[in-house]
Amino acid sequence: MKKLLLLGDEAIAQGGLDAGISGIYAYPGTPSTEIMEYVQGSSEAAERNIQREWSANEKTALEASLGLAYTGKRAMVCMKHVGLNVAADPFMNSALTGVNGGLVIVVADDPSMHSSQNEQDSRYYGKFALIPVLEPSNQQEAYDMTYAGFDLSEKYKIPVMLRITTRLSHSRAGIKTKEKKREKKLVLPEDPGQFILLPTFARIRYKGLLALQPNLRKEAEESPFNVYFDGKDRSFGIIACGIAYNYVMENYPDRIIPYPLLKISQYPFPVEMIRKITETCTAVLVLEDGYPFLEEMLIGLQKKGIPVKGRLDGTIPRDGELNPNIVSDALGIGYEKGKPVPGLVTNRPPALCKGCSHADLFTALNETLRKYKPGRVFSDIGCYTLGALPPFNSINTCVDMGASVTMAIGAADAGLIPSIAVIGDSTFTHSGMTGLLDAVNKNSPVTIIISDNSTTGMTGGQKSSATGRLESICTGIGVNPAHVRVLNPLRKEHETNVAIIKEEIEYRGVSVVIAQRECIQTAARRKRKAKQK
Amino acid sequence: MKKDIILAGVGGQGILTIAASIGLAALEENLELKQAEVHGMSQRGGAVQSHLRISDKDIASDLIPLGKADLVLSVEPLESLRYLPYLCPDGWLVTNSTPFVNIPDYPEMEDIRREIQKIQHHLIVDADRISKDIGSTRSSNIVMLGAASSFIGLETSLFEAGIDRIFRGKGEAVVRMNIRAFQAGREYVEMKLSGKSKSYNNSAG
Numbered sequence: 137m138k139k140l141l142l143l144g145d146e147a148i149a150q151g152g153l154d155a156g157i158s159g160i161y162a163y164p165g166t167p168s169t170e171i172m173e174y175v176q177g178s179s180e181a182a183e184r185n186i187q188r189e190w191s192a193n194e195k196t197a198l199e200a201s202l203g204l205a206y207t208g209k210r211a212m213v214c215m216k217h218v219g220l221n222v223a224a225d226p227f228m229n230s231a232l233t234g235v236n237g238g239l240v241i242v243v244a245d246d247p248s249m250h251s252s253q254n255e256q257d258s259r260y261y262g263k264f265a266l267i268p269v270l271e272p273s274n275q276q277e278a279y280d281m282t283y284a285g286f287d288l289s290e291k292y293k294i295p296v297m298l299r300i301t302t303r304l305s306h307s308r309a310g311i312k313t314k315e316k317k318r319e320k321k322l323v324l325p326e327d328p329g330q331f332i333l334l335p336t337f338a339r340i341r342y343k344g345l346l347a348l349q350p351n352l353r354k355e356a357e358e359s360p361f362n363v364y365f366d367g368k369d370r371s372f373g374i375i376a377c378g379i380a381y382n383y384v385m386e387n388y389p390d391r392i393i394p395y396p397l398l399k400i401s402q403y404p405f406p407v408e409m410i411r412k413i414t415e416t417c418t419a420v421l422v423l424e425d426g427y428p429f430l431e432e433m434l435i436g437l438q439k440k441g442i443p444v445k446g447r448l449d450g451t452i453p454r455d456g457e458l459n460p461n462i463v464s465d466a467l468g469i470g471y472e473k474g475k476p477v478p479g480l481v482t483n484r485p486p487a488l489c490k491g492c493s494h495a496d497l498f499t500a501l502n503e504t505l506r507k508y509k510p511g512r513v514f515s516d517i518g519c520y521t522l523g524a525l526p527p528f529n530s531i532n533t534c535v536d537m538g539a540s541v542t543m544a545i546g547a548a549d550a551g552l553i554p555s556i557a558v559i560g561d562s563t564f565t566h567s568g569m570t571g572l573l574d575a576v577n578k579n580s581p582v583t584i585i586i587s588d589n590s591t592t593g594m595t596g597g598q599k600s601s602a603t604g605r606l607e608s609i610c611t612g613i614g615v616n617p618a619h620v621r622v623l624n625p626l627r628k629e630h631e632t633n634v635a636i637i638k639e640e641i642e643y644r645g646v647s648v649v650i651a652q653r654e655c656i657q658t659a660a661r662r663k664r665k666a667k668q669k
Numbered sequence: 670m671k672k673d674i675i676l677a678g679v680g681g682q683g684i685l686t687i688a689a690s691i692g693l694a695a696l697e698e699n700l701e702l703k704q705a706e707v708h709g710m711s712q713r714g715g716a717v718q719s720h721l722r723i724s725d726k727d728i729a730s731d732l733i734p735l736g737k738a739d740l741v742l743s744v745e746p747l748e749s750l751r752y753l754p755y756l757c758p759d760g761w762l763v764t765n766s767t768p769f770v771n772i773p774d775y776p777e778m779e780d781i782r783r784e785i786q787k788i789q790h791h792l793i794v795d796a797d798r799i800s801k802d803i804g805s806t807r808s809s810n811i812v813m814l815g816a817a818s819s820f821i822g823l824e825t826s827l828f829e830a831g832i833d834r835i836f837r838g839k840g841e842a843v844v845r846m847n848i849r850a851f852q853a854g855r856e857y858v859e860m861k862l863s864g865k866s867k868s869y870n871n872s873a874g
């Protein structure tokens with residue numbers, strides 16, 4: 137059978153399709169976005185009419201996937217690591233309700249923060265929720281684990297997390313696929329109390345979840361994804377989690393490793409396997425992409441046991457993603473670099489596109505705010521965050537999706553008036569709307585500027601939830617319609633726009649300015665498509 | 670057979686099309702392949718690179734180790750220098766000569782050229798001019814692929830099959846144009862390496 141050339145993300149999507157999912161839910165977020173995009177582009181998904189619309193945010197996505205799995209069918213939900221913070225409430229509780237069908241929760245971490253605010257390690261969440269975590273080392277495993285993850289989920293009626301990192305999400309390799317499974321039939325849960333987490337039921341569910349743990353650990357001990365390779369030289373043992381395994385292999389071109397090696401790709405930790413390597417070897421190196429999750433547990437708080445090398449003793453940098461060279465150094469092999477980068481090579485950071493609507497908005501906003509001291513523009517996450525950099529230097533914060541609105545409220549409470557929020561349209565519907573309700577309820581003197589390019593730009597131009605409906609949403613939430621203003625961020629409208637922003641900033645109540653002009657990338661794509669037809 | 674290739678450019682310049690062409694060519698040969706790409710933030714006009722590894726044996730790491738790349742293929746001259754620590758001592762650096770200036774402190778082109786010329790095996794290709802000469806200004810990436818193709822160690826026909834698969838959806842004319850661009854790049858380098866001509870002359874094509 138011919139192999140498919142797929143990104144790690146796409147391999148997961150194909151794994152889900154072949155495992156017979158009836159729905160996939162997601163909110164875009166690098167490096168997880170391509171999973172949903174692959175399903176949306178799949179003719180098979182269209183024929184089967186698999187649910188594959190973007191959700192408003194990760195919480196709604198996870199809840200919808202749980203609802204689908206409630207009916208006995210197979211569901212998948214995908215998000216980036218910080219998306220799981222947003223979805224943490226249903227995530228934690230879904231471990232207690234369990235599922236009726238199969239549920240695989242895909243979380244893509246971003247060590248080195250290639251496109252993220254932090255590099256949190258989602259394996260902690262898996263342990264926190266007491267559910268199994270699968271962590272592929274390569275694209276084939278990404279496919280196989282998705283496929284197998286549904287069986288594991290159904291066997292124990294529990295959600296299963298699949299954790300990947302950027303490098304695997306965005307790297308392609310050939311994939312061998314498996315036999316296609318049929319979608320499951322709609323069957324409601326046998327136990328009518330399963331999904332009712334009232335304390336009396338929840339306590340029972342929690343005991344059940346705890347009772348499951350030895351079985352989940354046994355699954356990990358016996359998992360084909362966790363492998364112990366013996367080695368002659370026992371002065372040293374290597375534990376490699378997920379993709380770290382590849383970097384070990386890279387350093388031994390003939391694939392003969394002198395030390396015992398434990399590859400871990402399924403959690404909870406295979407404790408017996410770990411004990412075996414620590415009891416066999418006189419020291420151990422722990423390689424993990426992300427936090428020193430296993431390493432810290434191995435060391436513990438008591439001062440005994442064999443030396444553990446890794447991120448905590450400085451063998452490996454404490455932050456940032458692994459690579460073959462870091463691992464080469466940790467193994468004491470070393471490497472020779474090529475020539476250094478010449479001094480004249482300057483940085484080339486990302487920037488707003490030529491003709492971007494956000495740029496014209498920032499130019500107008502900067503002029504409006506010239507008479508104030510800087511430091512009063514709370515912003516958010518999206519392409520417009522690039523307004524923090526020169527030449528604009530327009531915004532002062534970027535924390536988490538939706539925080540612009542609520543931080544502006546808090547600062548206004550403290551007396552910072554005017555207090556301004558700049559937020560994108562997709563970010564606003566993701567989690568800015570609830571903050572706006574807070575502002576309305578206390579008539580906070582804030583101006584919320586929605587820089588509406590009618591797309592989810594930063595992640596590649598996915599559909600934005602409420603395109604064309606932002607005005608009615610804001611008035612519906614209760615903003616006085618006289619203070620919901622729409623402007624067209626274009627250079628030729630500059631004077632008008634400055635005047636509108638000025639009026640609303642000077643208004644001592646909640647005002648919303650919608651700066652509405654289509655993203656030039658999506659506009660160009662739309663025109664190209666129209667031409668092709 | 671084993672080739673480790675770094676593809677370099679600026680977000681939006683389309684290095685992934687080159688990567689996909691090489692990838693499909695390798696797949697035609699049933700070779701193993703890994704191709705790490707940059708998606709997300711940097712695609713907004715930032716520096717982007719792709720690590721492309723092809724081999725007749727299994728490939729472990731998605732990332733090429735430092736000092737191990739056989740080829741740096743860049744569609745922008747400044748970007749070609751950013752990945753020198755990856756280039757192995759006898760590796761080739763092949764770059765387009767047209768600067769993409771979207772930063773205020775872009776260095777002088779003469780200085781960039783001088784740095785490139787310090788690399789033992791380098792080729793600076795005026796791919797924009799070549800693509801213009803053959804009447805397809807949008808094909809300079811494929812010209813660059815053609816220019817670097819002789820260092821990749823795959824048959825020309827495999828690349829052409831790869832190009833065909835990528836552009837097929839856009840119609841026969843687009844496929845033909847890109848194959849022509851590929852050939853023009855390849856011929857240019859063959860001529861240059863054989864020392865016959867220092868400057869590209871379109872009358873042959």
Ligand SMILES: Cc1ncc(C[n+]2csc(CCOP(=O)(O)OP(=O)(O)O)c2C)c(N)n1
Pocket residue numbers: 163164165166194216218219220222252253517518519520537559560561562563564589591592593594595600
């Ligand atoms: C909780 C969370 N989910 C997803 C992301 C990824 N993300 C960053 S920016 C962005 C898109 C924002 O779109 P929009 O607000 O419309 O702004 P634009 O990029 O179009 O300017 C997304 C989805 C994130 N950082 N955090």
